Amino acid sequence: MRGTIIGRRALIGAALLAAAAGTATAQTTITVNGSGGTLAEAIKRVYETPFTQETGIRVRATAPVSLPKLKAMVQTGNMEWDVTELSGDFYPTVVKEGWVTKIDWSQIDPEKKLPDFARGEYGLMHSSFTEGLAVRTDKFKDGKFPSSWAEFWDVKAFPGPRSLRDTPRGNLEFALLADGVTKDKLYEVLATDAGVDRAFRKLDQIKPHVLKWWKSGAEHVQLLSEGEVFAASAYNGRLAQMKSEQKLPVDIVWNGAALRSNYMVIPKGAKHVKEAHLYLKVTYMDPKKNAELVKEMPYPGFLPGIYDHLTPDVAKTLPTHPDNLAQTFRLSDDFWAANREKMQARWNTWILQ
Amino acid sequence: MGQGRGPVWLLVPAVLLLLAFFVYPLAGILLTSVTEPAPGIGNFHRFFATGVYLKVFWRTVQVAFIVTALCLIVGYPVAYFLVHAGERARRLLLFAILAPFWTSVLIRSYTWVVLLGREGVVNRALQETGITSGPIQMLYTAPAVYLAMVQILLPITILTCYGVMVEIDRGLVRAARVLGASPVRAFARVFFPLSLPGVTTGAIITFILAMGFFITPALLGGRREMMLANLIEFEVNQTTNWGFASAIALILLAATAAIVLPFQALSKAPNPYRKA
Numbered sequence: 001m002r003g004t005i006i007g008r009r010a011l012i013g014a015a016l017l018a019a020a021a022g023t024a025t026a027q028t029t030i031t032v033n034g035s036g037g038t039l040a041e042a043i044k045r046v047y048e049t050p051f052t053q054e055t056g057i058r059v060r061a062t063a064p065v066s067l068p069k070l071k072a073m074v075q076t077g078n079m080e081w082d083v084t085e086l087s088g089d090f091y092p093t094v095v096k097e098g099w100v101t102k103i104d105w106s107q108i109d110p111e112k113k114l115p116d117f118a119r120g121e122y123g124l125m126h127s128s129f130t131e132g133l134a135v136r137t138d139k140f141k142d143g144k145f146p147s148s149w150a151e152f153w154d155v156k157a158f159p160g161p162r163s164l165r166d167t168p169r170g171n172l173e174f175a176l177l178a179d180g181v182t183k184d185k186l187y188e189v190l191a192t193d194a195g196v197d198r199a200f201r202k203l204d205q206i207k208p209h210v211l212k213w214w215k216s217g218a219e220h221v222q223l224l225s226e227g228e229v230f231a232a233s234a235y236n237g238r239l240a241q242m243k244s245e246q247k248l249p250v251d252i253v254w255n256g257a258a259l260r261s262n263y264m265v266i267p268k269g270a271k272h273v274k275e276a277h278l279y280l281k282v283t284y285m286d287p288k289k290n291a292e293l294v295k296e297m298p299y300p301g302f303l304p305g306i307y308d309h310l311t312p313d314v315a316k317t318l319p320t321h322p323d324n325l326a327q328t329f330r331l332s333d334d335f336w337a338a339n340r341e342k343m344q345a346r347w348n349t350w351i352l353q
Numbered sequence: 354m355g356q357g358r359g360p361v362w363l364l365v366p367a368v369l370l371l372l373a374f375f376v377y378p379l380a381g382i383l384l385t386s387v388t389e390p391a392p393g394i395g396n397f398h399r400f401f402a403t404g405v406y407l408k409v410f411w412r413t414v415q416v417a418f419i420v421t422a423l424c425l426i427v428g429y430p431v432a433y434f435l436v437h438a439g440e441r442a443r444r445l446l447l448f449a450i451l452a453p454f455w456t457s458v459l460i461r462s463y464t465w466v467v468l469l470g471r472e473g474v475v476n477r478a479l480q481e482t483g484i485t486s487g488p489i490q491m492l493y494t495a496p497a498v499y500l501a502m503v504q505i506l507l508p509i510t511i512l513t514c515y516g517v518m519v520e521i522d523r524g525l526v527r528a529a530r531v532l533g534a535s536p537v538r539a540f541a542r543v544f545f546p547l548s549l550p551g552v553t554t555g556a557i558i559t560f561i562l563a564m565g566f567f568i569t570p571a572l573l574g575g576r577r578e579m580m581l582a583n584l585i586e587f588e589v590n591q592t593t594n595w596g597f598a599s600a601i602a603l604i605l606l607a608a609t610a611a612i613v614l615p616f617q618a619l620s621k622a623p624n625p626y627r628k629a
Contacts, residue, residue, distance in 0.1 A: 071593050212493045227472050349405045
């Protein structure tokens with residue numbers, strides 16, 4: 001009797017173990033962390049579901065992108081994410097602090113299709129966007145509204161409350177552009193102390209007219225859509241949404257906008273590093289998929305061939321379209337990596353005065 | 354009160370919870386503040402040596418004081434009225450005071466954004482009735498923050514004051530009137546002093562909450578209205594300077610305690626006239 005019971009139990013136990021082991025290998029799930037929101041639906045449809053269909057690896061999407069959460073997970077050794085989106089603002093920080101894993105480019109892009117600047121040592125630069133001047137066209141008289149940073153600074157010709165982002169990154173460049181520095185000389189000037197002083201002095205001029213310094217995309221959308229401010233710096237994707245979905249009278253000014261980028265990184269301690277590399281390869285080395293997503297949100301990557309799959313109307317709205325690229329400047333991640341702390345400290349003091 | 358201590362063991366679950374979820378994390382924060390990024394009191398030194406942070410500190414204290422004072426000025430008479438009101442009026446008023454209390458602070462702060470905006474309800478009403486010709490800038494100013502904070506904290510002030518006032522023996526006031534005091538004198542010499550200890554407690558609670566406010570100054574204030582909690586959030590989320598953030602949090606805790614404790618002593622003054 002006893003022998004039979006033990007025998008049966010052992011059998012059941014073995015069967016369960018086999019099933020569990022079988023499940024584990026057949027159904028790997030990677031966790032891809034992103035910004036969530038309305039874009040998450042499109043990402044699931046265009047990127048994640050096809051990935052599962054092609055490789056059999058399941059994708060669990062999480063949100064939001066949070067730097068302190070990344071830090072906490074690295075420090076406690078409990079990394080939930082396998083891949084995460086990360087703002088270019090924070091890329092130098094995570095590299096310096098050692099919170100990310102090195103990318104093995106031979107697994108993703110052995111033929112070097114991506115341009116060099118998009119192949120980061122610790123991240124794949126997967127999307128670009130602009131932070132630039134946005135105006136409420138209905139709040140200005142005679143249909144004349146600021147179409148450059150110099151005009152944004154001109155409160156006499158274009159009166160009204162404004163908003164800028166609460167950070168030195170980008171604003172210092174805008175101030176210099178408004179002061180007459182040309183795009184190609186921006187970082188030359190900023191490399192000198194005199195140049196930085198010049199930028200802050202210019203910012204002193206606009207400070208009394210800045211109603212609110214925005215911190216998040218949602219904030220500047222709200223300020224513009226409710227008419228609290230007449231002009232602001234804004235993200236091109238958000239503006240596009242405001243125009244198409246909310247039908248608001250806003251306009252993007254490409255002139256003088258800062259071209260910024262986001263990365264996909266593999267956090268330190270990620271449990272499925274190989275699968276994460278595969279995800280990056282399958283998703284971001286496919287021009288068709290990237291073009292498909294760009295139709296939802298105008299944040300194109302740098303993979304050649306995306307424009308082959310887009311109509312001219314959509315192509316015109318993208319930051320990397322040659323017409324727009326000519327008017328924008330690339331925000332220098334290198335400059336900011338080297339000077340972030342210094343500038344941020346000075347900014348904090350300056351803004352509270 | 355009865356003799357003996359009563360079943361002290363009933364406190365054990367609460368004490369355990371407090372130890373696990375308050376004392377232990379607090380110890381962790383204390384440790385972080387003196388070890389990150391380098392061992393020592395560098396974070397505290399940085400806070401007090403930088404003019405900018407001290408400015409935020411004093412502004413926080415100032416805002417907390419002003420908001421508490423405003424809450425008392427508005428709340429005390431309301432509590433007084435509640436005590437002397439009829440049954441129906443009291444119930445109605447209590448409901449009106451409590452109902453917004455059941456809505457989250459975020460929602461209540463955000464509705465002020467809708468109300469006070471350039472194209473918001475208040476501005477539109479003012480313009481349509483001809484009182485003003487153009488929109489007034491109300492949002493992202495200090496008055497907006499004060500207004501919203503008072504509205505959010507008022508129920509707490511009113512209810513604590515009411516709780517104390519209801520205990521006061523009204524016979525004493527009547528006795529004073531009978532002995533010849535005018536209504537004002539009876540209030541000033543009898544009722545008011547009796548209400549003070551409890552009102553002080555209400556003020557203390559309001560003050561403590563006001564010192565830690567985060568959402569309201571973040572949503573409704575401009576850069577000048579930044580309070581310590583906002584600064585902590587910045588250091589946690591933006592710069593991930595957790596050692597510094599922990600130091601600021603401890604400074605906030607110490608400052609609040611330092612201001613509150615003397616007043617706490619006041620509220621414990623012995624009261625020979627309380628109802629037995």
